[in-house]
Amino acid sequence: ARPLLYLSPRGRRLDQAMAQHLSEGPGMTMICGRFEGLDERVIEHYGITEVSLGDFVLTGGEIAAQAMIDATVRLLPGVLGNAASTEEESFTSGLLEHPQYTRPAEWNGRAIPEVLLSGNHAKIAEWRQQQAEALTRARRPDLWQAYTAKRDKTD
Ligand SMILES: C[S@@+](CC[C@H](N)C(=O)[O-])C[C@H]1O[C@@H](n2cnc3c(N)ncnc32)[C@H](O)[C@@H]1O
Known part of the structure; x- marks a missing residue:
């Protein structure tokens, strides 16, 4: 019902x-x-x-x-063009999302983090995970605590 x-x-x-x-x-x-x-x-x-x-x-x-x-x-199948886009978002994994960058590679004297231009997908994924964890720990201790408790249980 x-x-x-x-x-x-x-x-x-x-x-x-x-x-x-x-x-x-x-x-x-x-x-x-x-x-x-x-x-x-x-x-x-x-x-x-x-x-x-x-x-x-x-x-x-x-x-x-x-x-x-x-x-x-927006979570219903077919509503968003790319279903994978909801999978990496804030809260889906229990973490806040990593920082996002787009073109150009340099804007107002600020460069995109080097690793994102490397084309090395494993390294990029690792960098994003680290950023997401650092952000969550700093901004949302409540989410961080729940995330680490769940992670430590499945380890
Ligand atoms: C002025 S509010 C009533 C507040 C209620 N007397 C209280 O103190 O809990 C009028 C209506 O707005 C909605 N509303 C207000 N704040 C909300 C919130 N944080 N989340 C969801 N609905 C809210 C509810 O449907 C509520 O019945």
Whole structure:
């Protein structure tokens, strides 16, 4: 059955794993609140799951619902031109994404890291992994802790 979701600051925080799970399901029904939100009896009666966009209060659930739809629908097969593009993104592996560079090789006196121009795919992958790990450790200790715990368990 389709999950019945109520966008609410009290809910479980939306994350990539939830979007992935929903994208593999039959769809969802979303309820957007206004003012004080939904009567508690309705939540209990229908067994509604509360989902939050983050620790802040919006005026209504519509923008949260749109964000959730976007995060979910882009994971459906065929929505993005290149399916592999979602596989390397932030959160898919539990890490933030490595820095991205495009052309030109030098811009405003800043060069692209040498290794990215080497054509050595193994070295490039290693560099990206190191960057992703360093960024995650510095910016998101919570994600880093979860990542290392999972990594150490599978080692
Ligand atoms: C003004 S808010 C109600 C806030 C509620 N009285 C509380 O303190 O938890 C009105 C509606 O906006 C939506 N909303 C507000 N913040 C949200 C968030 N962080 N995530 C998801 N929906 C949110 C919900 O649908 C909510 O019913």
